[in-house]
Amino acid sequence: MVRMFKRSNGILYVEYMIGTKTVQKSTRLKDTKANRRLIEKEVIPTLERKIILGEVAGTKAKEFKYYAKIFLKDKEHIKTYNQLVSIVNVLNDRFGDIRINAINRAMIKEFVRDRLEINTPKTVNNYLTPLRGVFDNAIDAEAIKHNPCDKIKLPKHTKKSVEPFSSQQVDIILSKTFGWLQTFLAISFYTGMRTGEVLALMHSDIDLKNRVIRVRRSINKGKITTPKTDSSIRDVPIFDGLIKYLPKPSNSLWLFSKEDGKPYAAFSGSKQKEWRDLLKDCKIDYRKVYATRHTFIVSMLKNSDLSILEVAQLVGHTSTQMIIQNYGKFIKGEHLKINRKIKLFTDNSTDSMSQSAL
Structure with a gap:
């Protein structure tokens, strides 16, 4: 009348019939010899007696x-x-x-x-x-026995490549805008900060004396949180090209604030429309505003002396894997710019190792 079985979560269940309906209930006990003996000697006999007496009802499924x-x-x-x-x-x-x-x-x-x-x-x-x-x-809750979502297969997703902006496009974009959007885009282009991190900036986060911007928080769906990962809490350098776009300190706590003094909840609505119209006016193919971050990373990989690890730390990645995986294709061929006059086989240590091996 009552049988015991184990599920993939390692918990023992009992199964029994109420009328024509099969009912399965968790014992909340792990699958061990001691627990199996307990269920066989105490739980099952007690349950069978209650079924016979009509004291057990099946679980009614809710909406x-x-x-x-x-x-x-x-x-x-x-x-x-x-x-x-x-x-x-x-x-x-x-x-x-x-x-x-x-x-x-x-x-x-x-x-x-x-x-x-x-x-x-x-x-x-x-x-x-x-x-x-x-x-x-x-x-x-034992309202159903199987999950109808199991083994539902989706088509393979091919991630669309995000094209970074060229240096000429960055100049055009910044020259054709003004006000809050110009400041927002300049910080995004020159620091590689995430959109939520830029929106969450306070005036006190900009340290012109030490030439750094302190990334300490982010805004996600209107909620102020810590940045994405622990490594995202960081200081980013203020490059010379960014200084002219930075606003002067104001009475507002936030760098980008609404009329009520609160920060913007997201880069959406009228802001998204303003961004889309700006790209159209610049005759540049539409890209999400997040492409500013991609542009910064690619530019740093191509034009700076920083290692991949240092670039990863600069933009708040936990490892170099994301940098290599997402941006390696944009710097393809950079290795061919190497100085051809380098003499490969004249290092003394290499020569001595070669001689010792003979």
Whole structure:
């Protein structure tokens, strides 16, 4: 009547029938010999007696939005919570009022196909991951036995290459704008700071005496947070070309602030339109404003004496891997600029090692 089994999470479960419905419940015990004996000798006999007496009822599945609410409650601590709320709202629009046990793989696949009409596979996966998490909560509550999102395959995502701006394009862009946007773009181009890091700058972060900008915070979806990683908390140098674009100190705490004195929540809305119109006016193909960061990194790799590790530290990367992977193709052929007059086989240490090896 009652059987015991183990799931992939290493926890022991019991399965039994209530009428025509199969019910699975977690014992919350790990799969050990001692726990198996305990379940066989105490849990199963007790459960079988309750089933016979009619004291056990099956778990009634609730609507999708109920489990989605639980999923969000468990994620309140993460930095991307607001973004996750937006995604779950989309999921609720599609599945919210449907009972969780009535949603099958065919419905999930249809949702995925619809999203792929407007989003890349990478973005669709951002919907599929929390969707899978909602169904996992339903499994934990024993409302369903299997996750309908399992083994849903997405097309391979080919990441679109972000083209950096040329030095001539940077000059044109900065010459054709003014005010806050000119300051924002100049800092972005000359420091490689992330968009959220630039928006979160305070006047006190700009140290002209020591010629550095202190990166101590970021803004993500209107929320002021620490930068992306520990290595992102850094000081970046103020190059000569940037000085003329830096504003004078003002009464405002923030370098870029709204009329109410608060910082801008994101580079979006009217700001995004102003950026798009600027590129159109400059007759430059549209790129996301994040391309300013790519432009800085490529320029540093090509024109400075810094090593790849030093460039990575300058822009707040945790390692050189991201630099090599994302920007190596833009400096292809730089090795051919090497001085041809270098004498390779005249080093004394090399000669001595060669002689000793004979």
